[in-house]
Amino acid sequence: MSPTLICDAVEWQELKGNVEEIKRKHLRDLMADVERCKSMMVEYDGIILDYSRQCADQATMEKLFKLAEAAHLTEKINRMYNGEHINSTEDRSVLHIALRAARDSVIHSDGRNVVPDVWHVIEKINDFSERVRSGSWVGATGKPLKDVIAVGIGGSFLGPLFVHTALQTDPEAAEFAKGRQLRFLANVDPVDVARSITGLNPETTLVVVVSKTFTTAETMLNARTLREWISDALGRQAIAKHMVAVSTNLKLVEQFGIDPNNAFAFWDWVGGRYSVCSAVGVLPLSLQYGFPIIEKFLDGARSIDDHFYSTSFDKNIPVLLGLLSVWNVSFHGFPARAILPYSQALEKFAPHIQQVSMESNGKGVSIDGIPLPFETGEIDFGEPGTNGQHSFYQLIHQGRVIPCDFIGVVKSQRPVYLKGEIVSNHDELMSNFFAQPDALAYGKSPEQLQSENVASHLIPHKTFSGNRPSLSLLLPSLSAYNVGQLLAIYEHRIAVEGFIWGINSFDQWGVELGKSLASQVRKQLNLSRISGKPIEGFNFSTTTLLSRYLQADTGLPPDSSTSVLPKI
Numbered sequence: 348m349s350p351t352l353i354c355d356a357v358e359w360q361e362l363k364g365n366v367e368e369i370k371r372k373h374l375r376d377l378m379a380d381v382e383r384c385k386s387m388m389v390e391y392d393g394i395i396l397d398y399s400r401q402c403a404d405q406a407t408m409e410k411l412f413k414l415a416e417a418a419h420l421t422e423k424i425n426r427m428y429n430g431e432h433i434n435s436t437e438d439r440s441v442l443h444i445a446l447r448a449a450r451d452s453v454i455h456s457d458g459r460n461v462v463p464d465v466w467h468v469i470e471k472i473n474d475f476s477e478r479v480r481s482g483s484w485v486g487a488t489g490k491p492l493k494d495v496i497a498v499g500i501g502g503s504f505l506g507p508l509f510v511h512t513a514l515q516t517d518p519e520a521a522e523f524a525k526g527r528q529l530r531f532l533a534n535v536d537p538v539d540v541a542r543s544i545t546g547l548n549p550e551t552t553l554v555v556v557v558s559k560t561f562t563t564a565e566t567m568l569n570a571r572t573l574r575e576w577i578s579d580a581l582g583r584q585a586i587a588k589h590m591v592a593v594s595t596n597l598k599l600v601e602q603f604g605i606d607p608n609n610a611f612a613f614w615d616w617v618g619g620r621y622s623v624c625s626a627v628g629v630l631p632l633s634l635q636y637g638f639p640i641i642e643k644f645l646d647g648a649r650s651i652d653d654h655f656y657s658t659s660f661d662k663n664i665p666v667l668l669g670l671l672s673v674w675n676v677s678f679h680g681f682p683a684r685a686i687l688p689y690s691q692a693l694e695k696f697a698p699h700i701q702q703v704s705m706e707s708n709g710k711g712v713s714i715d716g717i718p719l720p721f722e723t724g725e726i727d728f729g730e731p732g733t734n735g736q737h738s739f740y741q742l743i744h745q746g747r748v749i750p751c752d753f754i755g756v757v758k759s760q761r762p763v764y765l766k767g768e769i770v771s772n773h774d775e776l777m778s779n780f781f782a783q784p785d786a787l788a789y790g791k792s793p794e795q796l797q798s799e800n801v802a803s804h805l806i807p808h809k810t811f812s813g814n815r816p817s818l819s820l821l822l823p824s825l826s827a828y829n830v831g832q833l834l835a836i837y838e839h840r841i842a843v844e845g846f847i848w849g850i851n852s853f854d855q856w857g858v859e860l861g862k863s864l865a866s867q868v869r870k871q872l873n874l875s876r877i878s879g880k881p882i883e884g885f886n887f888s889t890t891t892l893l894s895r896y897l898q899a900d901t902g903l904p905p906d907s908s909t910s911v912l913p914k915i
């Protein structure tokens with residue numbers, strides 16, 4: 348494929364022209380065209396995508412599909428599914444689809460069919476989680492392990508947290524989780540350690556250390572801290588019963604002191620932020636809910652993998668979503684995207700997508716290393732509706748234009764109805780899901796306000812310009828299967844955006860610089876605390892702040908020969 352930039356393609360220029368036309372139209376008028384709206388609704392496997400409230404028309408869509416062809420989208424998707432090294436800067440394939448592939452499918456990476464490897468680990472998780480859950484695997488003092496702390500950060504944390512939070516209130520999953528707890532320890536802040544162990548007994552706790560590299564500073568210090576917490580209470584030999592690991596680096600797992608038999612592997616062709624369907628998510632989630640529930644989650648993701656691979660662009664939900672994001676960022680110039688699930692169970696969805704999207708697509712050069720003359724990625728943020736409505740929606744309605752993803756669920760996980768109320772509680776929630784997109788699209792004109800006899804000095808304040816784009820995704824329910832579908836839709840959408848922009852969505856060099864500067868600070872803190880060495884090699888600003896920091900009492904005993912665990 349040629350190393351030219353997509354913005355030089357005639358198809359890109361065509362869209363530049365189209366956006367000027369679209370800007371002259373108001374969504375109010377676009378929404379009046381029923382044929383247009385019909386063409387902007389697709390359904391697959393129970394999920395409906397309605398993108399009729401995008402500032403776009405059928406001509407835009409045709410041009411976006413042409414842009415996709417110009418960007419060789421189909422070839423790029425095929426190269427991903429064929430296990431080619433599309434993550435070229437790390438010389439790796441990108442095969443999270445293999446993590447949820449059917450047992451009999453064949454997916455190659457470097458000449459090897461990886462599906463049997465995947466299923467070998469799945470079987471091991473199934474077996475281990477069942478032993479822990481049934482009480483046949485017990486802790487060092489013979490007690491069943493009913494609580495799990497998953498230690499990990501970034502991709503080794505956010506996806507599993509999102510899925511866990513979504514399943515916690517699913518009636519079927521909750522039934523299987525009775526009497527068990529799953530907690531996460533991500534931040535290296537000792538306060539997070541204190542929170543994660545408060546109320547837990549080491550005798551009945553299993554710690555799962557999750558790290559692709561097994562070198563991440565935060566995770567390793569937290570893992571050492573929990574190792575200390577267990578051995579302090581139960582002795583060093585208890586580690587074998589109370590700590591297991593998920594990693595691609597099984598050598599380091601063993602060096603840490605975890606029995607290699609209790610390590611669950613994954614592979615370098617799984618990116619951290621795309622790893623929730625590997626042992627990273629499947630192990631802690633199976634410990635909590637049992638593997639049969641998590642298998643449904645994998646099935647849901649697989650359904651979308653098949654759809655993404657084989658469906659034409661005009662009916663392909665992840666492709667449509669990805670193209671619309673490119674349209675909003677690169678042609679309309681909208682820098683952000685709000686993710687607004689009308690479901691409290693999806694409260695950790697936006698934080699997960701923040702990593703998947705911003706770590707994948709926040710890049711400054713093309714995959715061939717050419718500086719980009721256009722912006723990539725978007726600023727993702729979000730909160731469940733209706734909470735967001737009482738927080739930042741003011742800005743979305745009358746301030747800056749932010750394309751919104753409204754995500755709704757037809758059937759509540761926990762229906763409630765109060766006698767005498769005109770609607771059920773879920774209907775009340777969903778009234779907002781259906782109303783907000785129109786409020787954004789149509790707005791409210793000064794003429795409407797005048798006809799309502801609004802005082803003239805308030806008219807500018809109460810006017811809504813409208814013409815603010817959104818799209819709606821309606822899921823039938825929020826079962827493990829649907830959660831898997833939602834995850835895969837966003838994973839592939841984000842890949843589509845990167846494929847169109849011509850960047851590498853699967854590396855993350857931008858996280859390295861801060862890490863290496865932190866290690867210089869760590870060395871300085873050690874030298875200053877232990878031997879009173881002066882601060883050297885930092886600028887005026889950092890030197891001043893470090894001096895202030897070092898002057899204060901740490902709250903720790905001066906003698907560093909004993910460990911101190913959080914007081915709880």
Ligand SMILES: O=P(O)(O)OC[C@H]1O[C@H](O)[C@H](O)[C@@H](O)[C@@H]1O
Nearest residue numbers: 501502503558559560563619858
């Ligand atoms: O799983 P680990 O190797 O511990 O990595 C955890 C995280 O580390 C870094 O911050 C990367 O940018 C993330 O993509 C990754 O998920």
